[in-house]
Amino acid sequence: MLQMKTHYPDATRVEPSHRRTLAIIVDNEPGVLARIAGLFSGRGYNIESLTVTETEHEAHISRITIVTTGTDSIIQQIKSQLERLVPVHRVVDLTLTGEAVERELCLVKVVGKGDHRVEAMRLASAFGARTLDATLTSFVYELTGTTDEVERFIKLMTAVGLVEVSRTGVAAMARGAEGM
Amino acid sequence: MSETMTGAEMVIRALQDQGVEHIFGYPGGAVLPIYDALFHQEKVQHVLVRHEQGAVHAAEGYARSSGKPGVVLVTSGPGATNAITGLADAMMDSIPLVCITGQVPTHLIGSDAFQECDTVGITRHCTKHNYLVKSIEDLPRVLHEAFYVAQNGRPGPVVVDLPKDIQFKTGSYVRPLSNQHKTYRPTVKGDMEHIRAAIELMANAKRPVFYTGGGVVNSGPHAATLLRELVRLTGFPITSTLMGLGAYPASDTQWLGMLGMHGTYEANLAMHECDVMINIGARFDDRITGRLDAFSPFSKRIHVDIDPSSINKTVKVDIPIVGDCAHVLEDMVRLWRQGAHQSDKVALKDWWGKIEGWRARNCLGFRNSTETIKPQHAIQRLYELTKDRETYVTTEVGQHQMWAAQYFRFEEPNRWMTSGGHGTMGYGLPAAVGAQLAHPDALVIDIAGEASIQMMLQEMSTALQYNLPIKVFILNNEYMGMVRQWQELLHGGRYSQSYSESLPDFVKLAEAYGGVGIRCDNPADLDAKILEMINVNRPVIFDCIVDKTENCFPMIPSGKAHNEMLLNDYLGETGADIGSVIDEKGKMLV
Numbered sequence: 001m002l003q004m005k006t007h008y009p010d011a012t013r014v015e016p017s018h019r020r021t022l023a024i025i026v027d028n029e030p031g032v033l034a035r036i037a038g039l040f041s042g043r044g045y046n047i048e049s050l051t052v053t054e055t056e057h058e059a060h061i062s063r064i065t066i067v068t069t070g071t072d073s074i075i076q077q078i079k080s081q082l083e084r085l086v087p088v089h090r091v092v093d094l095t096l097t098g099e100a101v102e103r104e105l106c107l108v109k110v111v112g113k114g115d116h117r118v119e120a121m122r123l124a125s126a127f128g129a130r131t132l133d134a135t136l137t138s139f140v141y142e143l144t145g146t147t148d149e150v151e152r153f154i155k156l157m158t159a160v161g162l163v164e165v166s167r168t169g170v171a172a173m174a175r176g177a178e179g180m
Numbered sequence: 181m182s183e184t185m186t187g188a189e190m191v192i193r194a195l196q197d198q199g200v201e202h203i204f205g206y207p208g209g210a211v212l213p214i215y216d217a218l219f220h221q222e223k224v225q226h227v228l229v230r231h232e233q234g235a236v237h238a239a240e241g242y243a244r245s246s247g248k249p250g251v252v253l254v255t256s257g258p259g260a261t262n263a264i265t266g267l268a269d270a271m272m273d274s275i276p277l278v279c280i281t282g283q284v285p286t287h288l289i290g291s292d293a294f295q296e297c298d299t300v301g302i303t304r305h306c307t308k309h310n311y312l313v314k315s316i317e318d319l320p321r322v323l324h325e326a327f328y329v330a331q332n333g334r335p336g337p338v339v340v341d342l343p344k345d346i347q348f349k350t351g352s353y354v355r356p357l358s359n360q361h362k363t364y365r366p367t368v369k370g371d372m373e374h375i376r377a378a379i380e381l382m383a384n385a386k387r388p389v390f391y392t393g394g395g396v397v398n399s400g401p402h403a404a405t406l407l408r409e410l411v412r413l414t415g416f417p418i419t420s421t422l423m424g425l426g427a428y429p430a431s432d433t434q435w436l437g438m439l440g441m442h443g444t445y446e447a448n449l450a451m452h453e454c455d456v457m458i459n460i461g462a463r464f465d466d467r468i469t470g471r472l473d474a475f476s477p478f479s480k481r482i483h484v485d486i487d488p489s490s491i492n493k494t495v496k497v498d499i500p501i502v503g504d505c506a507h508v509l510e511d512m513v514r515l516w517r518q519g520a521h522q523s524d525k526v527a528l529k530d531w532w533g534k535i536e537g538w539r540a541r542n543c544l545g546f547r548n549s550t551e552t553i554k555p556q557h558a559i560q561r562l563y564e565l566t567k568d569r570e571t572y573v574t575t576e577v578g579q580h581q582m583w584a585a586q587y588f589r590f591e592e593p594n595r596w597m598t599s600g601g602h603g604t605m606g607y608g609l610p611a612a613v614g615a616q617l618a619h620p621d622a623l624v625i626d627i628a629g630e631a632s633i634q635m636m637l638q639e640m641s642t643a644l645q646y647n648l649p650i651k652v653f654i655l656n657n658e659y660m661g662m663v664r665q666w667q668e669l670l671h672g673g674r675y676s677q678s679y680s681e682s683l684p685d686f687v688k689l690a691e692a693y694g695g696v697g698i699r700c701d702n703p704a705d706l707d708a709k710i711l712e713m714i715n716v717n718r719p720v721i722f723d724c725i726v727d728k729t730e731n732c733f734p735m736i737p738s739g740k741a742h743n744e745m746l747l748n749d750y751l752g753e754t755g756a757d758i759g760s761v762i763d764e765k766g767k768m769l770v
Contacts, residue, residue, distance in 0.1 A: 027363065030312065031301075031304070031310075034301070034304065038304055038305060073496075076492060077489065083488060084334075086308070086329055086361065087309075
């Protein structure tokens, strides 16, 4: 038997994973989103949240915000792989220099009567949610906040008659005076 | 000056403006207008292949042997899907191609029309970039941009999907002053601070080694010249990947041979023991590194690559330099000279002493026979009898490919065309067609196996049609040799489906195509028959009947490190069960 035991340390050290928010500036051309989403699925990366819309109409430029998790080396690979795509102008890790400002928006529909209805109103006002629609038995609220705030709001609303949720992904921007 | 013309005419005009002389293609419903436009001109010569995959491989052979981009023209649906394997191959090996695919008219896209497929969707992952052109106004820009994207940065295939109604539409064509992409600007010049640090590290190295790859070949002949200069200036040993063969002359004493899974003993041990590794245009492929956690454990690493995503992908490096090989090598040579840097002569002498010891092991030695033709011997004779000619070699994929890489010695870049990353059986014959077209007076040989050759055999017909005197040299061992070798190693010698049953008579087959067939099964006749093959100015299939049981050595088994190689006398000396060499974890790796 020639089976050898190794005297080298394992290369695949377990590195800690981090949550990262990437802003990707791209040409808004057909298929660009498929290219980016396909890159993530094809290479086994994670997308936790994805937000995209054209931000500069004249120049047809879109800003894509992706929240992902990975070890430092994987995050570096994600950035390099994204930058390799022809329509990608730039990739900025917004969380590189500390926490970025991050917001997402959710719409929730709650249906109920009596105490449930009153409690729903109280909670909405405690969270600073806006009432977008109301009937005698229902509300549609809008809440903008961090992912955690939105999560908590939805959890509480579940107890008072939540029937439907619609959420955006995260929109994010680095803090401070400097622009991208 | 703008001119009015149809979309189909724009395609041909753009090709002419790009200086394209040859395109490889196959007509069909969705590209008929372009074929009609081809009919009316003579500048661009169309080569009719027999299968679209062949068109792409031919364009790859053309591109890799000439340094020019390869161009492919195929129809929608099956035309496009048949081209996929070739595109994926070009993507993995960074070959610049522009592939124009026909598409159903824009108003039918998405309706499951006849011969419709989502070409841009399907090819998104196997091209560097792709376009679906939906308006005639975009067409001239896209066509020229496609050539820019294919050739700049890390080269790769670009697909332009062109609906039939756009081909008929009339618009104005202007040749852009520069065909650059509006934003895509890859870095070609390396960071000077990093290059300086690299030179410093090299000057202080005790056990350095150059590890070069296909990037040097892609960067152009100038890069190979600069590489030779730098290697000679420093006196360091040099090894190369499969894709990089020829960038450094194999006859030089500083050359260690190819490295990796079937690389030489001296090259792999030099990689294992080195203290400074200078990677130029290679990507730490898994066939090179072997077990990652045992890869070159003592080295500081410099990595020059035009693709930032290659850096730190699998192997961590100490000095990354993003840039084109030729540019970076030029800076390196200049800095080395300016700073009057000197290698550590004493240390280097020791290092070379060690390497000579490994070399003395003569890892490519084999026991020759007078009874049967040993495949290694066949390649050696092929090399010896062709080395004084301008010879281009292509290969299929398998044992014969590795033997060709080991025993055929390349002195110049662009002479060696093989499917490295994708490992596509069937690559060699069409690639030879492409290479012969680019070099009509050269000797072009496809070193093949009897199994691989049958994957794209129909391209013999193309070779005949265009009087391309390619030589198909089949090492016929009646097995899918590499599969059989792995079954021997991993699966207890149970040769499941790897025997080449019902082989055709290759001599008659050659004759049926209108070529020349030669068979050789006697070592004594080999030289004469090889000469006969070389001296025929027609396509030849040479059926070289070789030893059926020979395996490819040296070999780093899966899951093993560079210093755990198997050499060719391994079985003979120890009598051990070869299947026990690879452990459970290694079996997963293939």
